[in-house]
Amino acid sequence: MSDSTTTPRVGVIGLGAMGLGTATALHERGLPVVGCDIAESACRAFERVGGRCAGSPDELAAECDVVLTIVVNAEQVERVLFGERGLVDRFKPGGLLIQCATVAPSLAKRLAERLAAHGIEMLDAPISGGAAKARSGKLSVMASGRETAFAKAGPVLDAMAASVYRLGDAPGVGSSMKLVNQLLAGVHIAAAAEAMALGIRMGLDPQTVFDVITHSAGNSWMFENRVPHILAGDYTPLSAVDIFVKDLNIVHETGRELAMTTPIAASALQQFTAAKGAGFGREDDAAVIKVYQRLGGIALPEAANDGGV
Numbered sequence: 123m124s125d126s127t128t129t130p131r132v133g134v135i136g137l138g139a140m141g142l143g144t145a146t147a148l149h150e151r152g153l154p155v156v157g158c159d160i161a162e163s164a165c166r167a168f169e170r171v172g173g174r175c176a177g178s179p180d181e182l183a184a185e186c187d188v189v190l191t192i193v194v195n196a197e198q199v200e201r202v203l204f205g206e207r208g209l210v211d212r213f214k215p216g217g218l219l220i221q222c223a224t225v226a227p228s229l230a231k232r233l234a235e236r237l238a239a240h241g242i243e244m245l246d247a248p249i250s251g252g253a254a255k256a257r258s259g260k261l262s263v264m265a266s267g268r269e270t271a272f273a274k275a276g277p278v279l280d281a282m283a284a285s286v287y288r289l290g291d292a293p294g295v296g297s298s299m300k301l302v303n304q305l306l307a308g309v310h311i312a313a314a315a316e317a318m319a320l321g322i323r324m325g326l327d328p329q330t331v332f333d334v335i336t337h338s339a340g341n342s343w344m345f346e347n348r349v350p351h352i353l354a355g356d357y358t359p360l361s362a363v364d365i366f367v368k369d370l371n372i373v374h375e376t377g378r379e380l381a382m383t384t385p386i387a388a389s390a391l392q393q394f395t396a397a398k399g400a401g402f403g404r405e406d407d408a409a410v411i412k413v414y415q416r417l418g419g420i421a422l423p424e425a426a427n428d429g430g431v
Contacts, residue, residue, distance in 0.1 A: 248300030
């Protein structure tokens with residue numbers, strides 16, 4: 123349970139699939155929540171479930187005690203924190219930022235230092251679990267920061283997560299753990315796509331491949347979760363190809379900083395980069411299989427045609 127005895131006013135910047143689900147879960151658990159997103163459609167989606175949106179990060183920060191950033195990349199984090207009408211302009215000293223976006227560990231450390239200069243504490247707290255677990259308040263949070271940050275974050279973490287891993291007392295450790303997760307996630311998705319492509323190329327029925335592998339030692343969480351997208355021919359983005367181009371690039375850059383090679387992650391990165399280059403960047407990350415469709419001439423399952431009357 124939380125260490126705090128008060129109910130914080132919470133802001134969520136970034137109302138994409140994960141952010142909207144998290145904001146909704148917090149709202150349904152009785153926390154006062156304000157959202158913010160550059161896309162009006164995202165704000166309208168939050169308002170339809172009873173939420174409220176601010177027009178800019180600084181407007182949101184002015185009325186919140188705790189703010190979560192659930193945006194796409196480091197550039198967006200920089201913009202919403204320190205850009206024009208950024209959070210630091212009006213977030214009161216003593217406020218807490220829960221930084222959930224996937225960024226390099228070195229950047230997480232720098233962000234915490236810059237925020238501290240404004241009297242703002244930061245919890246380095248990347249999240250995992252997907253849109254469904256965000257919506258149900260059952261995310262996995264990989265967090266690091268001072269004890270005071272965990273205490274302030276307590277009611278929020280209680281409402282949004284099934285598991286909170288306290289990994290250390292300094293920002294950067296949470297982001298390091300998230301990179302390990304993203305390396306595995308990206309590799310597993312790319313491997314699942316390659317395995318399905320091979321099976322299809324050999325003439326196996328795609329559904330049968332799925333049924334057998336999900337009951338065999340070759341299964342993985344990503345195979346079981348993403349291959350149904352391929353079987354349905356539905357590449358509506360839940361987590362896009364572009365996300366893994368970004369995240370596996372961070373893995374690559376961090377490995378270079380540490381003088382450590384990551385050849386398996388690099389191979390997966392090449393497949394996602396090829397998918398992006400072929401125009402599939404904004405499709406679901408399972409669309410990495412379309413690289414094999416183009417190169418190997420395999421026939422992928424097509425989306426069902428509901429027809430019409």
